[in-house]
Amino acid sequence: MAGPGPTPGPSPSMDPDARVFVISVAAELAGMHAQTLRTYDRLGLVTPHRSPGGGRRYSPRDVALLREVQRLSQDDGVNLAGIKRIIELTEQVTALQDQVEELTDELERTRASAEQATAGVHASYRRDLVPVRRSTAVVVWKPRR
Numbered sequence: 001m002a003g004p005g006p007t008p009g010p011s012p013s014m015d016p017d018a019r020v021f022v023i024s025v026a027a028e029l030a031g032m033h034a035q036t037l038r039t040y041d042r043l044g045l046v047t048p049h050r051s052p053g054g055g056r057r058y059s060p061r062d063v064a065l066l067r068e069v070q071r072l073s074q075d076d077g078v079n080l081a082g083i084k085r086i087i088e089l090t091e092q093v094t095a096l097q098d099q100v101e102e103l104t105d106e107l108e109r110t111r112a113s114a115e116q117a118t119a120g121v122h123a124s125y126r127r128d129l130v131p132v133r134r135s136t137a138v139v140v141w142k143p144r145r
Contacts, residue, residue, distance in 0.1 A: 016064075019049040019057035026058035030066035037066065045069055045084055 014020070026048070027034040040046045041056065046065050048056040058066075065087070072078040072086065 014060050016061040017059050019051075019059050021058040021060075021063065023048075023056045023058070026056075026063055026066065029063045030070065032066060032070060040066070040069060043080060043084065045080065045087065 021029065023034045023037055027037050030037070037046070037048075037056070037058075041048060046058075046062055046069065048058045048062055051057050069083050069087075072083050073080070078086065
């Protein structure tokens with residue numbers, strides 16, 4: 001009989017935010033004990049959604065985060081407070097990247113709108129007017145009385 005190998009993860013086609021796994025399944029997928037998931041929830045490391053009855057429901061994204069917590073703790077020796085800060089900063093970076101993307105899209109739309117408005121103004125110019133060279137002559141105007 002083969003020893004325990006890597007636990008298969010959720011299907012790649014599954015919605016990463018679907019709240020589908022009960023704690024026992026999420027623990028198995030993450031390769032942890034269910035009590036560890038409860039502890040991580042209590043510490044605010046991985047906060048699953050709750051069912052109407054109060055049971056924890058984990059998403060594939062939560063399971064991936066549990067695996068990352070385990071990797072940081074076991075492989076990199078990061079303590080739980082450090083892991084919590086890493087998670088917070090990662091979420092902040094993601095939110096800022098999303099905001100930059102939204103602002104970039106808005107800027108592109110605004111530029112396109114400005115170019116279209118400028119083209120409309122240029123198209124409205126009268127064609128019977130012709131530019132005249134500027135003169136350096138001084139003209140004195142005196143009003144008639």
